[in-house]
Amino acid sequence: MAEGKRNESLMDRVWKFFISLKLAIFVIIVLAIISIIGTIIEQNQPLEKYRQLYSDGTIRVLEGLGLFDMYHSWWFLLLLVLFTVNLICCTVDRLPRVVKVVRNPKTTLDGNLEKTLGLVDRWKRKGELKALAATYQEALGGAFARPRVTENEGTLHLYAEKGVISRFGVYVTHLSIIIIFLGAIIGNVFGFKGYANIVEGQSASVIPTRGGTNHVDLGFAVRCNKFWVEYYPNGQPKEYSSDLSVIENGREVLRKTIEVNDPLQYKGVWFYQSSYGPAGASTVTVAVRDPDGGGGETVTLSPGRKKEIAGYGTISAVDYQGNFQGLGPALLVVLEKPGNQPAQFWLLKSYPEFDRQRRDSRYLSFAGLNEIFYTGLQVAKDPGVNIVWVGCTLMVVGIMIAFFLSHQRLWIRLSRGGDGRVEVVLAGSTNKNRLVFEKKFEKIQADMKAVKA
Amino acid sequence: MLNVRLFDITTLLFGVASVNYVTALYGKKETIARIGTWICIAAAVVSTAAIGVRWAESYRMGIGRIPVTNLYESLVFFAWSVNLFYLAVEWKYKNRTLGAFVIPIAFGTMLFAWTNESSIQPLVPALQSYWLHAHVITCFVGYAAFAVSAGVAVMYLMKAKREERKLTGGVVALFPSTKILDDLIYKAIIWGFPFLTAGIITGAAWANYAWGTYWSWDPKETWSLIVWLVYAAFLHARVTRGWHGRRAAILSIVGFLATLFCYLGVNLVLSGLHSYGGA
Numbered sequence: 001m002a003e004g005k006r007n008e009s010l011m012d013r014v015w016k017f018f019i020s021l022k023l024a025i026f027v028i029i030v031l032a033i034i035s036i037i038g039t040i041i042e043q044n045q046p047l048e049k050y051r052q053l054y055s056d057g058t059i060r061v062l063e064g065l066g067l068f069d070m071y072h073s074w075w076f077l078l079l080l081v082l083f084t085v086n087l088i089c090c091t092v093d094r095l096p097r098v099v100k101v102v103r104n105p106k107t108t109l110d111g112n113l114e115k116t117l118g119l120v121d122r123w124k125r126k127g128e129l130k131a132l133a134a135t136y137q138e139a140l141g142g143a144f145a146r147p148r149v150t151e152n153e154g155t156l157h158l159y160a161e162k163g164v165i166s167r168f169g170v171y172v173t174h175l176s177i178i179i180i181f182l183g184a185i186i187g188n189v190f191g192f193k194g195y196a197n198i199v200e201g202q203s204a205s206v207i208p209t210r211g212g213t214n215h216v217d218l219g220f221a222v223r224c225n226k227f228w229v230e231y232y233p234n235g236q237p238k239e240y241s242s243d244l245s246v247i248e249n250g251r252e253v254l255r256k257t258i259e260v261n262d263p264l265q266y267k268g269v270w271f272y273q274s275s276y277g278p279a280g281a282s283t284v285t286v287a288v289r290d291p292d293g294g295g296g297e298t299v300t301l302s303p304g305r306k307k308e309i310a311g312y313g314t315i316s317a318v319d320y321q322g323n324f325q326g327l328g329p330a331l332l333v334v335l336e337k338p339g340n341q342p343a344q345f346w347l348l349k350s351y352p353e354f355d356r357q358r359r360d361s362r363y364l365s366f367a368g369l370n371e372i373f374y375t376g377l378q379v380a381k382d383p384g385v386n387i388v389w390v391g392c393t394l395m396v397v398g399i400m401i402a403f404f405l406s407h408q409r410l411w412i413r414l415s416r417g418g419d420g421r422v423e424v425v426l427a428g429s430t431n432k433n434r435l436v437f438e439k440k441f442e443k444i445q446a447d448m449k450a451v452k453a
Numbered sequence: 454m455l456n457v458r459l460f461d462i463t464t465l466l467f468g469v470a471s472v473n474y475v476t477a478l479y480g481k482k483e484t485i486a487r488i489g490t491w492i493c494i495a496a497a498v499v500s501t502a503a504i505g506v507r508w509a510e511s512y513r514m515g516i517g518r519i520p521v522t523n524l525y526e527s528l529v530f531f532a533w534s535v536n537l538f539y540l541a542v543e544w545k546y547k548n549r550t551l552g553a554f555v556i557p558i559a560f561g562t563m564l565f566a567w568t569n570e571s572s573i574q575p576l577v578p579a580l581q582s583y584w585l586h587a588h589v590i591t592c593f594v595g596y597a598a599f600a601v602s603a604g605v606a607v608m609y610l611m612k613a614k615r616e617e618r619k620l621t622g623g624v625v626a627l628f629p630s631t632k633i634l635d636d637l638i639y640k641a642i643i644w645g646f647p648f649l650t651a652g653i654i655t656g657a658a659w660a661n662y663a664w665g666t667y668w669s670w671d672p673k674e675t676w677s678l679i680v681w682l683v684y685a686a687f688l689h690a691r692v693t694r695g696w697h698g699r700r701a702a703i704l705s706i707v708g709f710l711a712t713l714f715c716y717l718g719v720n721l722v723l724s725g726l727h728s729y730g731g732a
């Protein structure tokens with residue numbers, strides 16, 4: 001027997017530990033401190049970076065404690081588990097009581113209750129109990145909320161309440177935290193994050209994840225048709241765009257131009273514009289024409305390669321400028337004609353006739369730069385993300401309910417006094433926002449006293 | 454640019470208003486404080502106009518964007534919010550002594566903004582997002598509420614200290630009662646907390662739309678979480694452990710210091726993805 005009792009008290013103690021708010025505040029503060037440490041020690045950096053900052057011994061200690069990848073360490077997860085268990089136990093402990101209080105409100109104002117209420121007023125007036133009750137019921141309905149009337153041993157009690165839902169704001173908020181955790185777990189277990197560099201014209205269907213240690217086969221392919229950059233007048237990049245196609249079973253099933261902040265989604269997999277770069281060397285196109293307008297031919301020049309133009313000479317491109325002296329894109333070419341010194345001159349893309357000024361047997365125009373890019377795509381699948389957004393919405397709603405609504409209750413008790421008049425007692429309480437409620441109470445008090453039978 | 458001129462005028466107005474409120478406090482001249490209120494109202498009008506003008510000017514430059522996207526703009530928006538929040542509190546509580554503790558925060562912010570690059574720069578692609586706008590606005594309204602709370606907390610500590618020593622008179626005699634100050638510290642926080650929460654959430658939504666991860670523990674994100682946790686601790690300590698008065702006031706000040714670090718310190722001391730302070 002004694003054994004059983006000790007067990008019970010141990011269970012009790014464990015339960016008390018898990019429902020205590022001291023624990024909650026402690027865990028919240030510890031989480032804050034850990035987060036601070038996580039911003040001081042940079043997380044998930046390459047080892048070389050840490051080598052620059054710390055000695056080998058320090059690195060070993062920090063590494064061993066999981067401080068380079070804190071948010072995935074066992075002790076951090078344990079802390080989150082503790083936090084969640086605390087939250088759930090606390091709710092299990094309190095919520096049923098709140099539901100009970102809300103379901104069975106105290107509709108009669110007895111002496112004991114009256115003593116616990118801060119806002120109480122009493123006065124006497126002539127009249128008949130029932131008729132007065134009806135009058136006050138009407139008046140309180142107009143000034144606050146419609147009361148219910150209970151009769152108890154010749155005494156009439158009116159009870160009205162508002163904002164019951166405010167009692168649940170806290171629980172909605174706490175539930176939302178658990179929902180967010182749930183969404184995050186689902187995302188981590190069933191989702192993936194990867195990265196794909198796709199050269200223009202090529203496609204990818206297998207995505208490396210976890211920094212390349214793993215792969216996910218999408219079951220469809222993504223092709224990058226084109227990548228381009230737009231610029232502001234001052235030369236700063238304005239937008240990075242990729243024209244993407246989704247190809248499934250050899251057919252294009254979706255096509256979209258994505259930008260930063262405007263991803264593509266197919267079958268729950270999202271593709272985000274993330275980076276870009278040159279894929280191989282660029283080429284340039286140059287048009288070769290006769291001054292009298294006839295005989296055009298275009299040649300494509302690769303860097304460092306000379307190109308022979310029959311009956312004229314060889315040309316090669318040696319420099320490119322995006323904006324040459326304010327005149328727009330320009331190409332520097334070297335022309336070698338048999339028996340002449342090599343000549344070097346600029347071609348301007350915006351002025352295709354500019355090269356006529358050489359007054360030669362041919363003139364050249366710069367038709368364009370053919371850059372080949374690869375687009376860098378962040379690829380992610382997160383089946384938990386919508387659950388996270390539901391949690392987030394509930395959190396804001398719950399916090400607003402908890403803070404800005406209050407459960408306000410009013411009682412009126414009518415009883416026959418010794419002198420034949422009716423004794424009226426008005427009492428009120430609120431769980432929040434006392435100062436505001438006091439003002440309201442004063443007003444209702446005045447209204448009730450002034451009400452005509 | 455006209456908008457910068459207008460912001461400079463706003464700075465000046467906050468400076469004069471700060472002097473007014475502080476002089477009124479020590480000189481016990483209500484009229485001077487009342488003039489301070491009118492100056493703050495003027496500052497509200499001028500700064501609102503400045504934000505509008507800046508917005509319009511960005512369109513005229515072919516950039517076209519809401520002015521809440523770099524350090525300068527976030528600072529003036531913060532000062533704008535602090536001022537409006539303060540005016541609402543002053544109006545509601547009919548007490549102008551708060552001005553001496555809150556308006557200097559707005560003034561200091563504007564002075565700091567003044568030392569920063571104020572031209573309208575185009576947005577890099579990552580920052581072109583409605584979520585970002587919602588993110589900055591909600592965060593800074595939250596920060597403004599925390600600033601007011603911390604200002605009141607300082608008043609509370611001053612008043613409580615004098616009352617403890619049973620001294621009467623002094624400037625604190627003009628303050629609202631400690632009961633009201635204590636309530637106000639809490640009230641400002643319960644306004645700030647939902648805004649900060651919404652700010653963190655909209656930031657997460659933005660990150661998710663831009664990178665596919667709503668949370669990546671970058672220093673700015675992490676610090677906003679720290680601030681959020683500090684105020685969550687404040688709320689729980691208050692509800693259930695009866696942390697009112699002195700301790701609540703100190704927590705409010707700690708919370709605001711964390712907010713300041715989140716806002717400025719992270720960019721000056723730590724590194725991350727966020728745009729302020731950097732480029």
Ligand code: HEM
Nearest residue numbers: 019020021024083086087090170173399402685688689692
């Ligand atoms: C950081 C996460 C948390 C947030 C954002 C949060 C949010 C809130 C909010 C907004 C309130 C209402 C405060 C007020 O009315 O002034 C509250 C109250 C409360 N919270 Fe939390 N909470 C968190 C974590 C926890 C945890 C882990 C527990 C675990 C025991 C807990 C237990 C409580 C309790 C018991 C109350 C008081 C309820 C009452 O007024 O009767 N909270 N919380």
